[in-house]
Amino acid sequence: MEIAVVGSMNMDMIVHADRIPRKGETIAGGGIEYQPGGKGANQAVAMAKLGASVTMYGCTGNDAVGKELIDHMSSCGVNTEKIQTVEGVPTGQAVITVGEGDNTIVIIAGANDCVSIAYAEANRESILKADIIVLQNEIPEETVEYVIRMCHKCNKKIIWNPAPARTLDRELLDMITYMTPNEHEAGVIWGEKAESMDDLLMHYPEKLVVTRGEKGxxxxxxxxxxxxIPAMKVDVKDTTGAGDTLNGAFCVGLSKNMSEKEALRFANAAAGLSVQKYGAQSGMPALADVERVLEEA
Structure with a gap:
């Protein structure tokens, strides 16, 4: 099956510290590094590393950072032919603080804001050739909604990772195949309307998939x-990109005609491997590594 990812690309500036600073606090950092990131690119790379045929749709600036991101995705096996380079706009960036096995992230959208309805329409024919279409919320809201409606009309399988979280049009929820928020994002989307996570899951059988960190x-x-499905018990070094790895691997599992449960077991194993290394895309596992973990389980 072919997978299309319509989403963001960022260069991540990762600051390592003993812990994440509190509000108004200054602490010493242990190092800084730059890694390719962005939820769209992360998920596309996770899929490609797991052997999927995936095309990335998005925008970068006409700068060295953008070229580096495209080159890296291509080297990981992602089809980058549909990525648009935009003049006069910088490539997206993210500032990430990593400490005590957790992280905080601040995103500067840059060229990700140029992933417009016009861009989606220009790539309509190509996007609709895919069997599975994957979206996140790091590109303009109107573009996400447009692509969902466009793909729904053609009966495509749509996976929406609603991060960063924002309120949504409930009509869109009926159009997609799966929504994959984490617990915090689910709380932002539904607010106080749901008494518990179980209530939400009861309302959306085999549509809502909630990632719950170390719980699974x-x-x-x-x-x-x-x-x-419980998370793997591992020595966590960096959770950056773990959710993207899980989302990407879940889509790969579906593309291999796994059941939802099988695809989520596959995705959980991939995410468990990813947190044992530093960096979002650099920590993503290969297919053989995930298969080995599942065989040993």
Missing amino acids: VSVNLKEEGIIT
Whole structure:
């Protein structure tokens, strides 16, 4: 199956510290590095490393950083032919602080804001050739909605990772195949309307997939009810990109005609491997590594 990712590309500036500073606090850092990132690019790279056929749709600036991001994705096996280079706009960036196995992230959109409806329309024919279309929220809201409606009309399988979280048009939820928020994002999207996470999962069987950090990932399966597939017990070094790895691997599992439960077990294993290395894309595992973990489980 072909997968299309319509989303963001960033260069991540990663600052390592003993812990994440509190509000108004200054602490010493242990080092700084630059790594390719952006939720769209991360998920595309995760898929490509796991053997999927994936095309990236998005925008970079006409700068050295943009060229580096495109070259890196291409080297990982992502089809980058549809990426647009935009003049006069910098490539997106993210500032990430990593400490105590967790992170905080601040995003500067840059050229990601140029992933417009016009860009999506110009690539309509190519996007609709894919079997699975994957979106996140680091590109303009109107573009995400346009692509969802466009793909729904053609009965495409749509996976929406609603991060960063924002309120959404409930009509769009009916159009997509899966939504994959984490617990915090689910809280932002539904607010106080849901009494618990189980309530939400009960309302959206086999559509809502909630990632829960070290707890694992939860879904409501029609035959089994609400289940939580536990996260791997590993030595966590860096959670940056773990959610993107899980999302990418889940899509790969679906492309291989796995059941939802099988695809989530596959995705959980990939995410568990990713947090044992530093960096979002650099920590993403190959297919053989995930298969080995599943065989040993």
